[in-house]
Amino acid sequence: MTNEALQNLISSWIPDPIAIGLEFTEEKSQFLNITVQPEQLHQLMTQLKNNPDTKFDYLFCLSGVDWGKELGVVYHLESTTHRHQLVVKVKTEDRENPTFDTVCTIWRTAEFHEREVFDFFGIQFTNHPNLKRLFLTEEWDGFPLRKDYVDEINMIIK
Amino acid sequence: MGVNNTSEIPADFPGKVIPGGNGANILVTSLDDIINWGRANSLWSLYFGTSCCAIEMMQTGAARHDYSRFGFEVARPSPRQADLIIIAGTIVNKMAPVLRRLYDQMAEPKYVIAMGACAISGGPFYYNSYSVVKGADHVIPVDVYVPGCPPRPEALLEGMLMLQAKIKTESMNNKVFPIDGFDEGL
């Protein structure tokens, strides 16, 4: 299915997409991007997975991104039957403890990916089975991949 | 090889040579030579490869470059029986205490080869990386450095032969343990 068909299908599920802050953009990337509010994230994701004619059953990339002011998570989804791809973005303003609901109940691969995002960005995921640091040691302070992370001891900037 | 352990006195030596000791150390030096010959020719390395250099270390162990000709062949999984640890790959902050504990577990005449740029100085991960230890000699004393990223199997073999030559010059009565004073940064 092409991006436009996807866009109409998805916007047909919700009565008025703009009111609840669901935007569709396509210009700066080769996939259809959906930016969604943290509240509707889980509900939209389950629909994307279970709906027979979208069937996004393969979450191939889940990456945390620090957009300067807000922290966000980018989900790259693909359907193994229809072979179409989609990008879902979710952003939050507060940088102290950003929280999104987890998607690891929908796709099992998110368990590890979300632990990695928590490890590098400090984004909490509600009802994630065991959300603790994956790569860095327990007592590591700060979240390295944030833009404002500074660590003079072992980072030699060039 | 850089190290020559022949002991003839050079012709233009100004002073008079007094033979060291009352001849007892002739036995000791010859015992030294035998023990050092034994140690040098049977260095059992530990199963320790962290990243890309481990593949080149495996190539050296494989059929073509075959370090079993020199007696390195028996690679021991347990640090108790190994006497040579080849740090093949990057040492990361989380791995440093593990490496130090492995080194302490090894039985005494133990030697270390730092293989690859990452083990020598952090290599390509020197700048802008928050988690790499810049060189394995911050963690354990290193005997031979083998540069390269990854070094060719021949380079590792040359490093091992250099270590053999270094072992052959050791002497038992004034044996210095590389670990003493290492933590204080002497």
Place this chain on the structure above:
Amino acid sequence: MNITKNIHEWLFSLMPEATASIVEMALIAVVYLLLFAVAGLYLVLLERRVAAWFQLRLGPNRVGYQGLLQTMADALKLVSKELTGTIKADKFLYNLAPYFVIVTALMAMSLFPFSEEFQAFDINIGIFFLIAISSIGVIGILLAGWSSNNKFALIGAMRSGVQTISYELSVGLSLLTMVLMTGSLQLSQIVEVQKDGWLIVQGHIPAIIAFCIYMIAGTAETNRAPFDLVEAESELGAGFHTEYSGMKFAYFFLAEFINMFIIASIATTVFFGAYLSPFGITENIPLLGVFWFLIKTLAIIFLMMWFRWTFPRLRIDQLLVLEWKYLLPLNLMNLIIMALMVLLGLTIQF
């Protein structure tokens, strides 16, 4: 030309009864210790060269002429190594374990008829004694695994206990089928019977089946691949001797090779007529017996090395299933066939 006889008389003529026999025992012990050490070292070198030959590489050839001194260097290094130990280890058992393994290996070696006169102890329960000795070796491994207080070592030790207990059954039974033909457990008697045709030829089909079972069980007895679950390199790291270093580890390392030599020697004595040359061609030349014995033993050792470098490792439950469900019934059936054959006199005699 029997050396041991006239040394025996000379000693008894010189000293009173008791001291003479003690001195003789000591003399034999020294000779066998030397034989034991040299055999161990050169078996290790043989293993490494054979492995290299299988694996398209050269193997140790830089130390001494063609690598002959390589294992000497290993031994020297192991002698001068520090003996580490863990605080939590059970000190007494931890240090006792290696001696169990080495002593049992040495005791078993003293029984073999290397040639007509060159046999230390010709006791009349020869085979039974050998099997009993080889089961004591396991206690050493169990002690080592348990006392070094290391989880991997414990798993390795438990595996070795299970493995050796079950495979002793097959070793015992397969040797029993051969003893049916010889009628006596004494090793020299067994060789006596084989004067008119080796046992493997006399007992034709059941003897060959017994030999195959014996080889499988023998490889399992010495914890060598494809049954090397005890020191499974990729699963448990160094298995039961994880905590041993220096000379203590050298004992385990050497004992494994001597056990291999023992299993091969039992096979040559029972199946292939120890020092008897094939078809009796070189009977009259005195010293050639040892040569024939070693040739046959080395052939079987080469076979065991061949196993090691080709077969992958069995899993622990497959190991036990193989023994209890396949080898044991096969062995018992083979025993019955052999008994019937001996009863009806169907064995081939030359």
Place this chain on the structure above:
Amino acid sequence: MDTTPIINNFKSEEYQINMGPQHPATHGVLRLLLTIDGEIIKRVEPDLGYIHRSIEKMCERDSYQQIVHLTDRMDYLSSHINNEAVCLTVENALQLEIPERVKVIRTIIAELTRIASHTLWWGVMGMDVGALTTYFYGFRDREMINDIFEETCGARLTMNYNIPGGLMFDIHPNFVKRTKEFIAHFKTKLPEYDLLLSNNIIFRKRMEGIGILTKEDAISFGASGPVGRASGYSCDVRKHHSYSAYDKVKFNEILKTEGDTYARYQVRILEMWESLSIIEQLIDNIPEGEFFAKTNTVIKLPEGEFYQKVETARGELGVYIVSTGTKNPYRMKFRSPGFSNLSLLNHIAVGGKIGDLVATMATLDLVIPDIDR
């Protein structure tokens, strides 16, 4: 109060064992916290980060040419394909037109890298299961490929032969001759692999029926590469989102349905045959032409996000670049195949024995720096 009868009244409690960072079976520095009961594994919890070199943080300060050098230290067994991934992302972002010759050469060397990685995997796989001789046969064939790479790309393992815009230099005059020699040699040796290990009764008994991964789980865990294809999930990026010269080549995607350890083993062995046939189809007609498309020295990607998928020897590597138009990327994320393949280890290894865990981990073909990045 559960009323199930206690079968054995020796209550055996589980204990934790540490298949630690230094262990022969973990091919590097992966630490597995095993909760085992006797020999049965109850739970596998991987503890990563022992070789985490913060490549993604470094990429935010490096130019695109420098990033290419970092990628082949990530998954060093398919280093060429990693470089190709970053170069393709940059080229697609700049809408650069790549000469035909570059695409064909990239595909040939990618397939050679895949064979080299699979021969190493096969050798170490044999060692993990106990057959120590396979290691040396696997490395013998790998050495021949290393010679080809050394002559053309200048390095044996971390080649850096790709740069954004094409190739570092043209192929060596006797590259074609050597590759043909290798193909002839390897065609006689690959049946030997089957002879030595695949049809060995002990090997099959140890591999069949353990570590079963169903197709739905494979998709849900994001398993890619041979691990996914062994469970019947067709995830070959070369087929679905073909790049370089893969659309001009006829090769079939190997799919098995059992999804157990032996199926994963077979998929990789058959994949080597496919790679050989791909190279054969391309080696004779390498088109003439430029080996480098003109780019300015300082590469600045336009504003926006770019994603490129590539099929490495271990699975699907994804490169996700968020660029704000400056000379180094704003955010760079590598979707590593080993990371998802490892995440399913607990799901398939529970209930098996330690020997099964080692065999299953060997067929997952994990390269730890690729997981830790």
